[in-house]
Amino acid sequence: MLQIKRNRIGLNAILLASTEAEEENKLYRQLRESGYIFCSGKVGSMDTHKIVAAIETAAKRNEVVDGSLYREVHALYHSSIEAVQGMTRGQAQIGELLRTVGLRFAVLRGKPFQNPEEGEWIAVALYGTIGAPIKGFEHETVGLGINHI
Amino acid sequence: MLQIKRNRIGLNAILLASTEAEEENKLYRQLRESGYIFCSGKVGSMDTHKIVAAIETAAKRNEVVDGSLYREVHALYHSSIEAVQGMTRGQAQIGELLRTVGLRFAVLRGKPFQNPEEGEWIAVALYGTIGAPIKGFEHETVGLGINHI
Amino acid sequence: MLQIKRNRIGLNAILLASTEAEEENKLYRQLRESGYIFCSGKVGSMDTHKIVAAIETAAKRNEVVDGSLYREVHALYHSSIEAVQGMTRGQAQIGELLRTVGLRFAVLRGKPFQNPEEGEWIAVALYGTIGAPIKGFEHETVGLGINHI
Amino acid sequence: MLQIKRNRIGLNAILLASTEAEEENKLYRQLRESGYIFCSGKVGSMDTHKIVAAIETAAKRNEVVDGSLYREVHALYHSSIEAVQGMTRGQAQIGELLRTVGLRFAVLRGKPFQNPEEGEWIAVALYGTIGAPIKGFEHETVGLGINHI
Amino acid sequence: MLQIKRNRIGLNAILLASTEAEEENKLYRQLRESGYIFCSGKVGSMDTHKIVAAIETAAKRNEVVDGSLYREVHALYHSSIEAVQGMTRGQAQIGELLRTVGLRFAVLRGKPFQNPEEGEWIAVALYGTIGAPIKGFEHETVGLGINHI
Amino acid sequence: MLQIKRNRIGLNAILLASTEAEEENKLYRQLRESGYIFCSGKVGSMDTHKIVAAIETAAKRNEVVDGSLYREVHALYHSSIEAVQGMTRGQAQIGELLRTVGLRFAVLRGKPFQNPEEGEWIAVALYGTIGAPIKGFEHETVGLGINHI
Numbered sequence: 001m002l003q004i005k006r007n008r009i010g011l012n013a014i015l016l017a018s019t020e021a022e023e024e025n026k027l028y029r030q031l032r033e034s035g036y037i038f039c040s041g042k043v044g045s046m047d048t049h050k051i052v053a054a055i056e057t058a059a060k061r062n063e064v065v066d067g068s069l070y071r072e073v074h075a076l077y078h079s080s081i082e083a084v085q086g087m088t089r090g091q092a093q094i095g096e097l098l099r100t101v102g103l104r105f106a107v108l109r110g111k112p113f114q115n116p117e118e119g120e121w122i123a124v125a126l127y128g129t130i131g132a133p134i135k136g137f138e139h140e141t142v143g144l145g146i147n148h149i
Numbered sequence: 150m151l152q153i154k155r156n157r158i159g160l161n162a163i164l165l166a167s168t169e170a171e172e173e174n175k176l177y178r179q180l181r182e183s184g185y186i187f188c189s190g191k192v193g194s195m196d197t198h199k200i201v202a203a204i205e206t207a208a209k210r211n212e213v214v215d216g217s218l219y220r221e222v223h224a225l226y227h228s229s230i231e232a233v234q235g236m237t238r239g240q241a242q243i244g245e246l247l248r249t250v251g252l253r254f255a256v257l258r259g260k261p262f263q264n265p266e267e268g269e270w271i272a273v274a275l276y277g278t279i280g281a282p283i284k285g286f287e288h289e290t291v292g293l294g295i296n297h298i
Numbered sequence: 299m300l301q302i303k304r305n306r307i308g309l310n311a312i313l314l315a316s317t318e319a320e321e322e323n324k325l326y327r328q329l330r331e332s333g334y335i336f337c338s339g340k341v342g343s344m345d346t347h348k349i350v351a352a353i354e355t356a357a358k359r360n361e362v363v364d365g366s367l368y369r370e371v372h373a374l375y376h377s378s379i380e381a382v383q384g385m386t387r388g389q390a391q392i393g394e395l396l397r398t399v400g401l402r403f404a405v406l407r408g409k410p411f412q413n414p415e416e417g418e419w420i421a422v423a424l425y426g427t428i429g430a431p432i433k434g435f436e437h438e439t440v441g442l443g444i445n446h447i
Numbered sequence: 448m449l450q451i452k453r454n455r456i457g458l459n460a461i462l463l464a465s466t467e468a469e470e471e472n473k474l475y476r477q478l479r480e481s482g483y484i485f486c487s488g489k490v491g492s493m494d495t496h497k498i499v500a501a502i503e504t505a506a507k508r509n510e511v512v513d514g515s516l517y518r519e520v521h522a523l524y525h526s527s528i529e530a531v532q533g534m535t536r537g538q539a540q541i542g543e544l545l546r547t548v549g550l551r552f553a554v555l556r557g558k559p560f561q562n563p564e565e566g567e568w569i570a571v572a573l574y575g576t577i578g579a580p581i582k583g584f585e586h587e588t589v590g591l592g593i594n595h596i
Numbered sequence: 597m598l599q600i601k602r603n604r605i606g607l608n609a610i611l612l613a614s615t616e617a618e619e620e621n622k623l624y625r626q627l628r629e630s631g632y633i634f635c636s637g638k639v640g641s642m643d644t645h646k647i648v649a650a651i652e653t654a655a656k657r658n659e660v661v662d663g664s665l666y667r668e669v670h671a672l673y674h675s676s677i678e679a680v681q682g683m684t685r686g687q688a689q690i691g692e693l694l695r696t697v698g699l700r701f702a703v704l705r706g707k708p709f710q711n712p713e714e715g716e717w718i719a720v721a722l723y724g725t726i727g728a729p730i731k732g733f734e735h736e737t738v739g740l741g742i743n744h745i
Numbered sequence: 746m747l748q749i750k751r752n753r754i755g756l757n758a759i760l761l762a763s764t765e766a767e768e769e770n771k772l773y774r775q776l777r778e779s780g781y782i783f784c785s786g787k788v789g790s791m792d793t794h795k796i797v798a799a800i801e802t803a804a805k806r807n808e809v810v811d812g813s814l815y816r817e818v819h820a821l822y823h824s825s826i827e828a829v830q831g832m833t834r835g836q837a838q839i840g841e842l843l844r845t846v847g848l849r850f851a852v853l854r855g856k857p858f859q860n861p862e863e864g865e866w867i868a869v870a871l872y873g874t875i876g877a878p879i880k881g882f883e884h885e886t887v888g889l890g891i892n893h894i
């Protein structure tokens with residue numbers, strides 16, 4: 001297991017999005033000890049909005065963001081869209097371009113900067129496969145979005 | 150140290166792009182044992198073309214691609230551009246949008262599919278920071294491009 | 299009430315798209331006195347094409363464009379698409395990116411240039427809110443497209 | 448009839464996509480004599496994915512690509528997406544932007560480079576009309592994507 | 597003079613960016629009375645980064661943002677980029693596409709939401725002309741970006 | 746020689762941009778007999794704006810557009826940008842993405858619609874190669890933009 005770096009919120013989000021089940025517990029402990037609030041999940045879809053919705057639902061339910069405050073939802077939203085743009089590389093479209101994705105996502109919230117006034121930031125990572133709607137006809141893809149919250 | 154998964158060319162490229170110096174040797178050995186040809190390097194720039202050039206130069210010099218064949222250079226090129234698109238999330242521009250990047254890149258070549266006829270594929274990963282041209286005013290960013298070669 | 303500038307077709311379109319009901323009559327009079335043909339309306343949607351259609355329908359019905367001539371419909375169409383691009387800032391997608399809009403639109407046709415040979419131009423303005431499909435979880439957005447007609 | 452240039456895979460694809468029925472037989476013969484494997488067809492749609500699917504189905508059925516190999520399907524896919532990007536000029540959306548297309552497509556596979564090690568390449572061309580969903584309210588459009596295969 | 601609406605941070609930013617010198621004082625007073633911190637300025641350029649820099653410099657100098665905190669600079673930066681995307685409609689490029697702009701910009705910081713926990717937001721507006729590098733060969737353009745800060 | 750179709754302004758522009766010197770005279774005669782005003786030329790560059798400028802300069806010098814009227818220059822400009830978008834497929838950048846182009850361009854002005862009220866339209870076509878700045882490491886590319894004028 002990589003010893004995580006406390007201040008690398010983005011890389012830690014990618015690790016969480018790409019870690020296999022058996023290694024998750026160790027990673028969870030390290031993230032908690034590093035002061036992160038986080039959640040992760042799976043989503044497979046041909047619709048971009050379902051990926052954004054899955055991330056938002058998980059982040060609200062796990063209290064990574066306060067779903068009653070638009071400023072928190074707005075911060076998460078733009079992180080998610082940036083992650084989707086990285087994952088789709090050019091056009092934020094999946095099924096409309098005849099491709100499908102199978103992804104794990106992770107959302108981390110924490111304080112990656114030394115100056116305490118820099119406050120909290122949020123990272124959304126996507127890791128999985130993108131490709132034709134035929135099993136195995138797909139390659140990996142990654143996306144990461146980071147925002148102040 | 151994460152035990153790498155042999156068939157995850159993209160995740161392995163991200164690992165190589167994000168691994169600290171002290172852990173590199175172990176990762177190198179695992180990648181070699183898994184049959185990958187690879188290289189990595191650093192590039193900081195406000196010009197997209199310098200990032201693409203740094204990747205291409207390293208990949209040719211380390212014989213990850215055959216620089217005398219356009220089809221290999223073409224495969225690498227489109228992987229690099231997809232990685233840049235993921236890293237920039239929306240507009241493949243750096244200095245023109247008044248931002249700068251400090252990146253590590255990795256190029257992996259190998260056979261990630263079980264069917265031997267699927268042949269070789271190439272992955273380009275970028276990991277580092279993007280932000281204002283002021284030290285510390287930056288956050289992490291990631292990009293990944295994968296292509297058949 | 300701002301005294302409108304006759305030759306600012308774009309700013310006048312934004313004014314018309316953002317003016318409250320009580321001030322509309324004064325603005326209408328000023329626009330008519332300045333020689334503009336115009337219309338305005340409301341549209342709320344998660345589909346980009348419904349916004350483009352609402353603009354086109356209103357502009358035809360109010361004879362801002364001649365719906366029997368493709369060159370006029372083409373001029374209006376590209377103005378509308380440019381306004382949508384400004385309103386969406388990056389990806390011309392609404393519901394697919396899990397957002398919704400509540401907009402007022404305005405279409406102005408007139409002669410904003412002193413040289414009479416520059417002929418007629420058309421401006422499409424959008425003003426309203428964009429955000430999550432939750433009431434109040436939204437911020438303002440603006441778009442403007444201008445074309446010769 | 449233009450005498451085709453053997454090494455211009457892209458221009459030949461555009462010729463095939465834009466040739467009228469009566470001239471097709473002469474073109475077919477020339478393309479075969481030049482060593483190309485190819486197919487062509489028609490597609491009209493407001494959905495980008497239906498265009499990509501029509502190309503893929505025709506290319507598999509006519510054995511221009513081996514549909515059992517992802518690397519071949521991947522090469523064709525990226526050629527098709529590049530052709531769609533050229534045809535749509537900016538946003539790879541059709542109906543969502545309230546426009547429709549009537550296209551002929553062509554897929555050519557061959558060896559356009561003198562060096563035999565450059566191997567096979569694939570070209571996808573689109574030619575037809577794009578415009579409002581009203582007959583005659585449309586203008587021509589072209590797209591071309593080329594990839595190593 | 598339009599009586600400004602206190603909670604319309606975006607429209608107020610556009611007003612400030614498009615108001616003529618003689619009307620500025622009245623608008624300044626209204627904005628101050630509404631609790632906004634703001635600044636405005638002019639920039640003409642063929643380089644996107646000079647526009648972003650002009651906005652950032654003015655916002656720091658006028659203490660609309662705290663230039664020593666990355667989270668504030670990051671919030672302003674993304675607002676500026678969204679405004680640039682709206683102003684350029686599709687490609688965030690000016691001189692590279694052989695066009696030039698003459699713009700007024702405005703930055704407003706305030707509390708546009710009734711719920712005090714929604715805190716402060718920032719709006720960047722651009723208004724001016726875009727066109728060929730020939731005097732008078734240009735039309736109006738607008739851009740607006742809004743972010744939590 | 747293909748007998749050109751009088752009403753296919755876009756395809757005729759592509760033909761003119763892709764025709765070899767020895768066949769040009771025949772094509773010129775056909776285009777003139779079909780009532781087109783046109784010009785063509787060559788441009789090789791890593792800068793998008795040089796391509797747009799080469800087209801504009803040729804079109805003005807050959808009186809395909811009236812360079813003293815912004816509405817004509819505006820119509821040509823948007824046709825050129827659409828052709829560039831088709832030629833670059835996704836990002837209207839050349840050298841910044843470490844690629845270079847060698848193109849022939851053509852500009853045609855005529856009346857492609859039967860209804861005389863549809864008036865004049867303009868087509869800009871680009872045909873040539875795009876690739877690495879190494880001779881032979883390039884493939885073909887095409888772009889087409891059409892506008893009312």
Ligand SMILES: [Mg+2]
Nearest residue numbers: 146288670674
């Ligand atoms: Mg950022």
Ligand SMILES: [Mg+2]
Nearest residue numbers: 139295521525
């Ligand atoms: Mg791919």
Ligand SMILES: [Mg+2]
Nearest residue numbers: 444735819823
């Ligand atoms: Mg324009």
Ligand SMILES: [Mg+2]
Nearest residue numbers: 223227593884
């Ligand atoms: Mg290519």
Ligand SMILES: [Mg+2]
Nearest residue numbers: 074437742743
């Ligand atoms: Mg927003």
Ligand SMILES: [Mg+2]
Nearest residue numbers: 372376586891
């Ligand atoms: Mg058009």
